[in-house]
Amino acid sequence: MEQLLAIGSQALRKAALNEDAKAYILQNESLFKILKRVANRYIGGENLSETVNKVIKENSREFKCSIEFMGESTRTVKEAMEAKDEFVNICQSIHSQNLNSTVSLDLSHIGLAISEDLCFENISAICTAAGDKEVIISAEGTERTDAILQLYKKASKEFSNLSITLQAYLYRTKDDFVDIIKEKGRIRMVKGAFETEKGLSLPRGNALDDQYLYYVEQLLSQQHLCSIATHHHEIQQEAKALINKYQPGKETYEFESLFGIQTEQLIKLKEEGYPTKLYFVYGKEWYLYVCNRLAEYPLNLFRALQDVMEENV
Numbered sequence: 001m002e003q004l005l006a007i008g009s010q011a012l013r014k015a016a017l018n019e020d021a022k023a024y025i026l027q028n029e030s031l032f033k034i035l036k037r038v039a040n041r042y043i044g045g046e047n048l049s050e051t052v053n054k055v056i057k058e059n060s061r062e063f064k065c066s067i068e069f070m071g072e073s074t075r076t077v078k079e080a081m082e083a084k085d086e087f088v089n090i091c092q093s094i095h096s097q098n099l100n101s102t103v104s105l106d107l108s109h110i111g112l113a114i115s116e117d118l119c120f121e122n123i124s125a126i127c128t129a130a131g132d133k134e135v136i137i138s139a140e141g142t143e144r145t146d147a148i149l150q151l152y153k154k155a156s157k158e159f160s161n162l163s164i165t166l167q168a169y170l171y172r173t174k175d176d177f178v179d180i181i182k183e184k185g186r187i188r189m190v191k192g193a194f195e196t197e198k199g200l201s202l203p204r205g206n207a208l209d210d211q212y213l214y215y216v217e218q219l220l221s222q223q224h225l226c227s228i229a230t231h232h233h234e235i236q237q238e239a240k241a242l243i244n245k246y247q248p249g250k251e252t253y254e255f256e257s258l259f260g261i262q263t264e265q266l267i268k269l270k271e272e273g274y275p276t277k278l279y280f281v282y283g284k285e286w287y288l289y290v291c292n293r294l295a296e297y298p299l300n301l302f303r304a305l306q307d308v309m310e311e312n313v
């Protein structure tokens with residue numbers, strides 16, 4: 001069975017990156033409908049209003065949320081400005097609809113790959129529109145880490161609502177962590193999702209889990225604003241023990257999961273009284289995002305099948 005799941009997962013990864021396969025699926029009405037049904041478990045929707053409806057529902061179940069308009073690596077000023085406008089819309093919706101939500105984004109989506117000045121202007125506009133709501137910068141591929149951290153430090157001087165994501169799997173994070181923890185903004189700890197060149201990162205396994213928990217312990221013990229962003233059950237349990245040990249204020253930390261992934265674990269944490277947060281992404285470019293969520297945990301393929309069948313009954 002494991003072998004079968006591995007084959008399925010590998011096929012999905014290939015389908016995700018193969019432009020012909022993508023075009024075929026997206027242009028085939030029946031296949032598109034099937035995949036969209038599967039996608040609904042993982043995305044806020046194709047647009048902001050669909051996502052806002054889901055956020056309202058999750059807020060009513062006492063989950064804090066974060067909203068991201070999906071995209072990265074914009075290559076033209078026009079695209080970067082359009083993305084910035086969409087993030088400003090998110091901020092306005094959060095305020096007008098009184099949502100308990102923050103905003104998440106990739107700096108390369110709002111112009112980092114074009115010009116640092118343009119990106120700085122855009123992040124400034126978004127932070128201003130966000131007001132008292134947090135804006136959390138995601139971590140991207142290693143070729144962008146320096147530029148992202150530099151821009152974060154520069155913008156943090158002006159905006160106290162800015163937060164940053166650090167990847168525990170990168171060896172360089174040991175130094176970055178010491179530097180970044182000097183800023184007041186929340187640090188979201190993730191394991192890291194991108195392929196890196198050899199020698200730059202730890203693979204999944206015990207050493208990475210220990211490293212991840214090392215950072216979490218530093219953050220909790222110093223009562224530094226942080227997000228424990230993982231779906232790893234054992235790590236969540238270890239983090240609970242650290243919270244018990246250091247007793248940080250509830251306003252300083254949160255457990256955060258991607259919408260649709262191991263939600264049962266997050267529900268349990270919420271029921272136990274821990275601050276919890278669901279991360280929503282939305283947009284028309286959901287295809288790659290959904291294929292990746294399915295491929296990274298092959299058992300999700302069964303869930304996808306179930307989602308398709310249930311809607312058919």
Ligand SMILES: Cc1cc2nc3c(=O)[nH]c(=O)nc-3n(C[C@H](O)[C@H](O)[C@H](O)COP(=O)(O)OP(=O)(O)OC[C@H]3O[C@@H](n4cnc5c(N)ncnc54)[C@H](O)[C@@H]3O)c2cc1C
Nearest residue numbers: 138139165190191192193229230231232256257258279297
């Ligand atoms: C809120 C949030 C924000 C993130 N932001 C970034 C970012 O900015 N940059 C970045 O590089 N990465 C980001 N990530 C992704 C992160 O780096 C990991 O790739 C991802 O969280 C999977 O790692 P893990 O810690 O859950 O543990 P893993 O070691 O990957 O998995 C441990 C266990 O978690 C569960 N699990 C993991 N993935 C799935 C899945 N798809 N479906 C079901 N169960 C699963 C399984 O039980 C698995 O055994 C983010 C993740 C979260 C939750």
